[in-house]
Amino acid sequence: MTNYKCLIVDDNEIERAAIEMHLRKINRLDIVAVCNNGIEAADVLLNQPIDIVFSDIDMPELSGMALLKSIKNAPIFIFITSFTEYAAESFNLDALDFIVKPTTFERLLKASTKAIEYLDLKSAASPNSNPLPLPESEDFFFIKETKGFTKLKYDDVIYIESMGDFSRIYTAQNNHITLINLKNLERQLPAEFVRIHKQYVINVNQIATISNYEVLLNHNHAAPISLINRKELIEKIASKTLSRHIKE
Secondary structure (H helix, E strand, O other): OEEEEEEEEOOOHHHHHHHHHHOOOOOOOEEEEEOHHHHHHHHHHHHOOEEEEEEEEEOOOOOOOHHHHHHOOOOEEEEEEHHHHHHHHHHHHHEEEEEEEEEOOHHHHHHHHHHHHHHHHHHHHHOOOOOOOOOOOOEEEEEEEEEEEEEEEEEEEEEEEEEOOEEEEEEEEEEEEOOOOHHHHHHOOOOOOEEEEEEEEEEHHEEEEEEOOOOHHHHHHHEEEEHHHHHHHHHHHHHHHHHHHHOO
């Protein structure tokens, strides 16, 4: 299996050392450079291929987000920060993951596994990888995975997360990575599936609680929600609830 080249950038020496220590335990990651600021990291990215960047956000002169914006064909970015208010903007920049400090090995392993799965899938992707077309009356659909076609019931899907050219579909029992982007997958989903964020589509029937910044879903899942999408989602739910009362 292919190993992937990583770059660490953080202006805090202790945090930087902790991230490096954790990542060296993950077999398929090769740390190419460890930088103490965004300018140094930009120079590394300009001169050698990097697959995954683990970057702090709040850094002097060149922030992690400014670093990502400055790269034409950016590698995967995983942001690590103490400030949760950066979450929405980081996902808008298509960062693969967002980790809140203090960083733990378990959380870094989860983010790294997601990145490795994405890169593996990208290298194995075929040009003809759309789900099988099915009538709207059906209660299931097929997705194309690396192992073949998998049948899923719409009701079992909790939410779907964008992974760039691919999508990760979460159910209570498992999660599946399919060779189709979220935009194209969304077109084939029934009305109970709603986009709540640039990177997330949820099954309305799986909602447990809607807070200001995230939607809590069944089976201990959660997804971030933008302010605009939150308003639209609440209006949709209110309309649905009102319709039921009228019918009763």
